[in-house]
Amino acid sequence: MKINRVKLVYFSPTGSTKRIIEEVAKGVGAPVEHIDLTRPEAKTRDFKDFSDELTIIGTPVYAGLIPLEASKRLRRLKAHDTPAVTIVVYGNRAYEDALIELTDLVSEVGFKPIAGGAFVAEHSFSTPEVLIAEGRPDSSDLKKASEFGARIREKLQAAPSIGDVSPVVVPGVRPYRDEFRKSRAPKPGHEPAAPTTREELCTKCGLCIEVCPNEAITIGPTVETQRYACMRCYACIKNCPTDARVMTHPFFAREAMWLHDAFPDRKEPETYL
Ligand SMILES: Cc1cc2nc3c(=O)[nH]c(=O)nc-3n(C[C@H](O)[C@H](O)[C@H](O)COP(=O)(O)O)c2cc1C
Structure with a gap:
């Protein structure tokens, strides 16, 4: 399969998911088009159907899953056996079932997931006082992202048509585990922070x-x-x-301290083809 163009679809409030999938696209080495689902317009905008252009789809991990708002916006897309790469970006705690959730979701709207990855970025809750995954993605992460892009290109180029490309299998559990999300949700009777x-x-x-x-x-x-x-x-x-x-809100200061203390070891990007 020839790759003429790469579409980047992302929900990325603090920009690290966008940065990582841009680097994957560099490794693929084809002209890029951006479809940013982060802005509120994505809730109502009409999207053109996806056909055969390689599409790299990225979201952050929120409480071990993909953000609910990202999933609502992604459900508005429509594809037709379009080759897709799914990427989740997390803050060095865990990505739990986010990658399988994103991969399942994009299949449901018509994409054919052919590669997937989980990458690490500085945690949104990181502050100068309490740093969590400081400086990620760093040069090593970005190199892995672009190498992953090059391997995706090889995989697609080796196949005569999309029917010949093997679907990706990514780690995760169905039904998705949501205990962590439930534990972090605002308690009944409490106003959310x-x-x-x-x-x-x-x-x-x-x-x-x-x-x-x-x-x-x-x-x-x-x-x-x-x-x-x-x-x-x-x-x-x-x-x-x-x-x-x-x-x-004190919850977030406590959470940042916990994330800093409980996950000191560096997690590396994981890729699946
Ligand atoms: C509400 C919320 C929940 C998060 N939950 C997790 C999590 O479960 N595991 C983790 O490692 N990182 C978690 N993070 C960190 C983000 O996944 C990480 O900072 C990501 O890079 C943000 O992506 P963005 O820069 O594209 O917005 C969370 C961040 C937020 C804001």
């Missing part, structure tokens, strides 16, 4: 509104965040140019 704004540092530049995947933020006399719309993805915190956005 959301970042707040240190008004004295805020210049009301509006970047937090622009990067929020779920339209949870509005700016009036003060910056307001709708707790039930907030995904706690940290996009507003990581992108705030004056460090005005902060997560002050």
Whole structure:
């Protein structure tokens, strides 16, 4: 199969999933088209059906699974035996059943998954005080990502047609384990946490509104965040140019410390072809 073009489909609030799949695409070595599902427009935008162009699909791991909002947006795509690579990116704790969940989902909407991978990036909860998977993806991760891309190209080029390409088998358990997600969900009767704004540092530049995947933020006399719309993805915190956005809820400080202490060993990218 000849690869004329690569489509990159991603949900990536803090940008590391996008960075890793771009590197995989570099290894494939064909012109790239981006389909960004992170912005709120992806909830309603119409997407052209996918046909035979190689599509690399990436999401982060949230509580061992793919983010619910990413899965809703991916379900709006339609493909026709389109070769797909599924990639999940996690913060060095675990990716549990995220890769099998993403791979199953893209099959359901018509893709044929032919490769998959799990890569590591600095955890969204990482702060200068409590670093988690600091500096990932680093040069070694990115080299592995582009080498993976080159192997995907070889796999496709060796097959006369999509029917001749073997489907990928990725690790994971069905039904997907959701104990970790349940343990991290807001407890009944408790309002969900959301970042707040240190008004004295805020210049009301509006970047937090622009990067929020779920339209949870509005700016009036003060910056307001709708707790039930907030995904706690940290996009507003990581992108705030004056460090005005902060997560002050004690759960997140405790969680960051736990992640830092309990997972000190470096996890390496895993790839499946
Ligand atoms: C709400 C939330 C839940 C997360 N859950 C996990 C997890 O279960 N395991 C893990 O290793 N990393 C976890 N992470 C870290 C992200 O997977 C990681 O930071 C990823 O690189 C973010 O991708 P992005 O930069 O494309 O947004 C979580 C991050 C967030 C915001």
